[in-house]
Amino acid sequence: MLKGKSEVRQHGFSLVELMLVVVVIAILATIALPNYRDYVARGHVTTAQADLATLALALTNRFQRQLTYPTVTTTTTAETKGAVTGWSPAEVEYFDYTLVSTASGYTLTATGKERLDGCVLKLSDDNTRELSGDCAGVEAW
Template sequence: MVVVAILAILAAIALPAYGNYVLVGKTRTAQADLRALSAALENHRQRTLSYPTATPANVAAIKSAFPAWSPAAKAADFGFSVNSSGSGYTVTATGAGKLSGCTLTLKQDGATTNSGCLVGW
């Protein structure tokens, strides 16, 4: 009986910690996807001397505009958008499901923000 009680206590501690660990991992994946998307925008700037003026608002549109970019984050976890002008851009990842309320942004000058996420940049 004592063993069962000890296992129950360990499970009560370990399961929530594991759940947070998984959510932090998904957030880190979205951050890496934003950096990769930023690299695609910077590559465009190097080739054309300006940032693209398109503002794709979902993963399919972004992949169409930047075929080399392929997000590792699942669509069920994060949505991505780009707001770009000839002189700058902001890329955004917005959490969904258990990550709802988590918003990550990255700008052309390297400035990052996060709101409602378990982990910062």
């Protein structure tokens, strides 16, 4: 037994409410997605830095055993992997690794490709570290 007006319950969302949600999601995506991409790219750069440090350790290990570095110049990551046994880089998809080595020293280079094209990391036997180009906000190492 109802007295007066009967109450009608509505279920669901209005079109205006749905459009507001879509606009808020679009704004968040426009801000968050580029920041996330930069974050991921910075992660690739730091992993490439670790790859170079690992390669330097492998060369130093060889120097300690034989009192000489291998005399080799490589132009691809595959050649570099072949010249230094036991070294396997994690960032082959985003970086090419090269090596210029004499009996008394070396220079290692990681050159970015795809999204990191133009990013160049260098490491020398005297622990000189260089970073040039656009490396996703990484400024030094």
